[in-house]
Amino acid sequence: MPNAVPLSWYLILSAILFGLGVAGFIFRRNIITVFMSIELMLNAVNLTFVTFSYQFRQVDGHIYSFFVMVVAAAEAAVGLAIILTVFKNRKTLMIDDVNSMKY
Amino acid sequence: MTALIFLIFAAIAVFCAISLVVQTHPVSSALSLIGVMGSLAVLYLLLGGEFIAAAQLIVYAGAIMVLFVFVIMLLNAGAETPTFQTSSFVKYLGIVLLVAFLGLISFIIQATLPKTEGVIFGNFQGTAADVGLKLFTSYLLPFEVTSVLILIALVGAIVLARKEI
Numbered sequence: 001m002p003n004a005v006p007l008s009w010y011l012i013l014s015a016i017l018f019g020l021g022v023a024g025f026i027f028r029r030n031i032i033t034v035f036m037s038i039e040l041m042l043n044a045v046n047l048t049f050v051t052f053s054y055q056f057r058q059v060d061g062h063i064y065s066f067f068v069m070v071v072a073a074a075e076a077a078v079g080l081a082i083i084l085t086v087f088k089n090r091k092t093l094m095i096d097d098v099n100s101m102k103y
Numbered sequence: 104m105t106a107l108i109f110l111i112f113a114a115i116a117v118f119c120a121i122s123l124v125v126q127t128h129p130v131s132s133a134l135s136l137i138g139v140m141g142s143l144a145v146l147y148l149l150l151g152g153e154f155i156a157a158a159q160l161i162v163y164a165g166a167i168m169v170l171f172v173f174v175i176m177l178l179n180a181g182a183e184t185p186t187f188q189t190s191s192f193v194k195y196l197g198i199v200l201l202v203a204f205l206g207l208i209s210f211i212i213q214a215t216l217p218k219t220e221g222v223i224f225g226n227f228q229g230t231a232a233d234v235g236l237k238l239f240t241s242y243l244l245p246f247e248v249t250s251v252l253i254l255i256a257l258v259g260a261i262v263l264a265r266k267e268i
Contacts, residue, residue, distance in 0.1 A: 003104065003105060003106065003223065004105065004106070004220060004221030004222060004223045005105050005106050005109045005149075005221055005222040005223075006219075006221045006222075007216065007219050007221060007222060008212050008213050008216045009109065009113070010109075010146070010150070010222070011212050011216065012208075012209040012212050012213065013113045013116065013117070013146075015205065015208045015209065015212060016117055016120075016205050016208075016209070017116065017117070017120050017139070019201065019204065019205045019208065020117075020120040020121060020123070020124055021120070023124055023201055024123060024124040027124065027197075028124070028183070029183055029185075030127075030129055030180065030183045032129045032132075032171065032174065032175055032178075032180060033123075033129055033132045033183070035171075036123060036129075036132055036133060036136050036171065037123070037124070039136060039163075039167065040120060040123060040136060040139060043139060043140060043143055043163070046143070046155075046159075047143060047146065047147075050146075050147050050150050050152045050155055051150060051222075053150070053152065053229065054150040054151055054152075054222060054226075054227050055219065057227050059229040059233045059234050059237050060237065060241075062152050062154060062155045062229045062234050063234060063237055063238055063242050065152075065155055066154075066155060066158060066234070066238075067245065067249060069158060069159070069162050069163060070162075070249050070252070070253065071249075071252070072163070072167065073162060073166060073167055073253075073256075074252055074253055074255075074256035075256075076167045076170055076171070077170065077256050077257070077259075077260040078256050078259050078260050078263065080170060080171070080174045080260075081259070081260040081261075081263035081264040082263055083174065083178075084174065084177070084178070084263070084264050085263050085264065087178050093178065093180055094183070094184075
């Protein structure tokens with residue numbers, strides 16, 4: 001067991017989490033689960049930022065991921081308000097039923 | 104030791120992420136996402152990101168996920184029902200292709216990244232003092248713009264969730 005963790009392991013973990021987030025975004029039909037998949041993707045990107053921050057010995061990556069967190073918080077507030085409004089008008093959470101802009 | 108801790112929490116993160124995608128009930132997905140965020144906070148700590156690990160737990164796992172769970176409870180969201188039938192062949196083919204895709208990406212990262220000395224806990228500490236100093240000197244303007252963004256989001260959420268719409 002090596003003592004040092006190779007940098008590529010962190011990046012591979014980040015890529016796997018991002019890929020799973022994309023898969024959830026595409027395959028899930030519940031609008032709340034789709035939204036949570038987006039949060040998972042944002043988290044994966046944050047891990048990359050912090051990893052490269054370690055590599056370059058700079059705290060800039062930490063600040064970027066902090067800004068990503070702030071934007072995610074704002075996005076969650078507005079997005080969940082939109083979900084509430086959609087549910088109030090449509091009485092459904094399935095994205096297949098919210099398709100009036102598709103046709 | 105660092106590698107062992109990394110492997111344990113990376114495994115937890117991947118397991119919880121798969122659980123998030125596979126579970127049909129939104130509450131189970133939300134709990135899985137909290138698991139991912141908690142293990143990612145440990146990995147940030149391993150990379151020397153003290154401040155960002157604390158912010159991850161407080162802002163993400165605390166505030167944002169409480170908001171999610173609150174909305175799930177409020178809308179009384181039940182388990183997802185399949186709207187169209189997919190054959191089991193297509194399902195298994197999709198899983199195999201996803202695994203192959205992730206394996207390919209891992210291989211490319213492994214092959215193209217130049218060899219470095221690797222991550223050892225304690226070699227770099229991005230303390231809250233360092234982050235704060237940088238945030239209020241080099242990144243002062245983005246920080247102020249962020250406060251405007253938060254204000255807009257606040258007003259937008261209130262307007263969207265009003266009774267009349």
